[in-house]
Amino acid sequence: MEQNIKITAEPVDAQRCRFKVDRPVYAGGAAFFGNRERAKESPLAEKLFAIDTVTEVLISENAVSISRSIPDADWLAMAKQVGAAIRAQLQSGIPAVSEKHKEKLPSSAELRLRVKDILDNDINPAVAGHGGFVELLDVRANNIYIRMGGGCQGCGMANVTLKQGIERTLRDAIPEIGEILDTTDHASGHNPYYSPSK
Amino acid sequence: MARVLLLLPTKTYRAEALLRAALRMEVSLTVASEEPSTLMSANPSGLLTLDFKNLQQSAAVIADFHRRHPIDGIIPVDEETAVVAATLAEAIGLPFNSVASAMATRDKHRMRQLLLQGGVLTPEYSLYAIEQDPTTLTHQVRYPCVIKPLVLSSSRGVIRADNDAQFVAAFRRTSAILRAADVTGCGQSGRQVLVETFIPGAEFAVEGLLARGHLLLLALFDKPDPLDGPFFEETLYVTPSRQPPIVQEQIVDAVRQATIALGLCEGPVHAEVRFNARGAWVIEVAARSIGGRCSAALRFGAGVSLEELVIRHAIGIPIDSLERESPAAGVMMIPIPQAGLLREVRGLAEAKQVEGIEDINITIPLGRTVIPLPEGASYLGFIFARRSTPDLVEAALRQAHRCLEFEIA
Structure with missing residues (x-):
């Protein structure tokens, strides 16, 4: 996989930020993980929950949305960590969300x-x-x-x-x-x- | 999974922040309010109704609930629920403040008695019933004085008087406020006022956490706007304090002595202190964390909220760091300039652009009647700022406030 994965941070507010990726992260689906326990069905969500203060992760199409517990106008420090986690996941070639998770979902x-x-x-x-x-x-x-x-x-x-x-x-x-x-x-x-x- | 019981009056500003912290920590959560939730039947272990004014009945309800859903910690948010929390904790055997100590923080007369007994510098006071004729009391009063209800909060009904005429007018005004206020359940205290000496000097707020009787300092706020009366509207809180370390130590030490005098031993503490040439004077101590939405100004360690610290302490989870983050922070409680209908708020976008302004919450819906102090007890909203120094934070808060225009008619 090429190294130059472009990710753009789009803060929604002081607690929520959407990270737009220049390629699919989870093609054709959306997976929400409201806590660390549920993240076990997604290697990417597990990586993101390892970042301090992350409370929720939404992976959909070519975007990853993060919620954090503490509001802060500055997303720079966390954006670097989130970007690194997304890049590592895409470069690994392992799906960001497991098939097991997909199979459970109703239409x-x-x-x-x-x-x-x-x-x-x-x-x-x-x-x-x-x-x-x-x-x-x-x-x-x-x-x-x-x-x-x-x-x-x-x-x-x-x-x-x-x-x-x-x-x-x-x-x-x-x-x-x-x-x-x-x-x-x-x-x-x-x-x-x-x-x-x- | 530990279970936390949050005591949330329906008028609290604190619900969102406490719920967010509890959900982040993945604790089981039970929210008890004085009015029933519309969805109580959907989540009977998560939503409870408690009559906060009927302590005995509330204790019986919680003792029964505790047998089915063991509670590990109880968190109050105001003076009333601090007493309820102490009563419930006693009923189910949780370590907490004694009921007597929590009651002393709710009754300003009892608080003054205990502080004086404990050797804490605190204003001299006299106690009067609101039925008394103030014209017959003037010969007993030393000016300047402050007339203060025993049971109301947020400076509601608190008025300074500098002479006989002002005293009589202030006494009658405070008495009228108490007659109109919902002070049922407060017994005689709801119909009495303190008349105490006005203490000149700068005012400070101390935020702390008591653990087995030891006061852990969380933050010391400067209140840079002079609070000289006639009403005592809180506006700016800025931390860290710009006072010399020796002054800060005296302020915190006075609060430490006050908590000992009152018998408080567990949970959050919020105290108001005045400082002058004679030392640090304890004006108020509350067995709760900072009110309104002001807690958003505080973060600890790697970004932990005050609410999370309080919950962690309540259920006995170790706290990594009590050290406040390095940037200075502050909050302005936006005062209500006049009574009337709030018709429009202008300048919000411009105010949010001020460097260092993190958030502005206007908490009164348009079309609502607003009432300033001393009859009212709420704010138009809150402005939050973070910058490298307390001076820059204060300047940002003032600049943002100047951008805001409130049309009240």
């Missing part, structure tokens, strides 16, 4: 139906009690994109509802789900159920 269409069913029947009737709702925006590979609205948008407890309620419900019902991406603009919430004040 996007099937995933969409199953997620929508849970949102409609389990989650939304419950959060409606606080004037809130959760909608499914998109499914890409096994990653789902959701948005919280109404009383959930900007609510001080939205993160608790998301992590301890919505994610738990979805992952219990559909363990194959990859990343659950909350695209909510909480800063624009005009009517949050709980407004933080202390």
Whole structure:
């Protein structure tokens, strides 16, 4: 494999950064690893979790997205480590994500139906009690994109509802789900159920 | 896998940071709030409702829960939940602050008594009921003084008075605030105020962690804006302190003495200290970590958050480093300039461009009524900065704040 692998860091914010690679890393798929344990199905994710403060890894097509626990406007130091890990993986010739991981995944269409069913029947009737709702925006590979609205948008407890309620419900019902991406603009919430004040 | 119980009031700013830290550490997490979560039935071991004002009932609920899902650590986020945490820890046998010590941090009168008994430099004070007629009290008061509710936080209801007329007006205003506030569960303390001597001097905040009674210093913040009243709105926190080491040592030592006097022994501590020619005066000690979103200004070792340190300590995981990162850091709690409806925030993009500004969170939704101190207790938001020196951090925070325009009508 040629040595000159070009990788461009595209910071999303102080905690998330997308690394665009000039060749496929995981052709035709997306794999999300929310912790070190799950990373065992991906040699690349294992390498990335060895970098301090990395909390989540999403490998899709020709990009690798990283979340870290500590916000920092400067991505330079971590970008060097991430770049080295991606290059080492591509140069090894070993697939970034194992076949075993791929085989387990349902299709996007099937995933969409199953997620929508849970949102409609389990989650939304419950959060409606606080004037809130959760909608499914998109499914890409096994990653789902959701948005919280109404009383959930900007609510001080939205993160608790998301992590301890919505994610738990979805992952219990559909363990194959990859990343659950909350695209909510909480800063624009005009009517949050709980407004933080202390 | 260790289980952490987070006591999160529904009005806390701290939920996101604590959840992020707990999830990163891959601990089992139970979040207890005073109001039920809409999805509680989906995750009964992860979401609980506790009546924070009913300690006995909460202890019974947690004792039962602990039998089914053993809890390894409890983390409070404010003065009220610090008392709840101490009560729950006692009920299930976890090492923590005693209930009496946690209660002393919530009741400013008890705190003053214990600090004086412990030989800690602290303001002289008198205790009055809000039903008393302030015009009959003026002969007992030495000016300048500060009228302070026993149980409210974030400087709510705290007013300075320099003469009889100001005292009478301030006493009545603080009393009205207490009558309107939700202070149920505080007993008589919710209807009393301290009148204490105003201590001139620069103010500092100390962030620490108590381990078996030993205070470990996490950060010493300068508060460069003068806090001389009549209201005591916190704005800037900048660390490391620019004071000479000998002054810093006196400030930290005063907090150390205060924690001993109060009987605190485990978990986070946040203290406010004034320093003048007579030494370091302990104004407040809270058995919790820094409030609001201010913890984002702190990082330790290789980038560990304050929340992660607190969780690690609570469940007994060794902490690699308590040393704060090398750059200076700071936060501005954006004050509310006037009461009214927050209609628009301008200049955000420009403020974010200021060198060293890391993030700006506007935490009040547009269209909401905002109330400044002393009746209110919240901020418009938070500005965070990191630069090589504390002076540069302070300058960045002030410059970013100048860029912001808040339309309140």
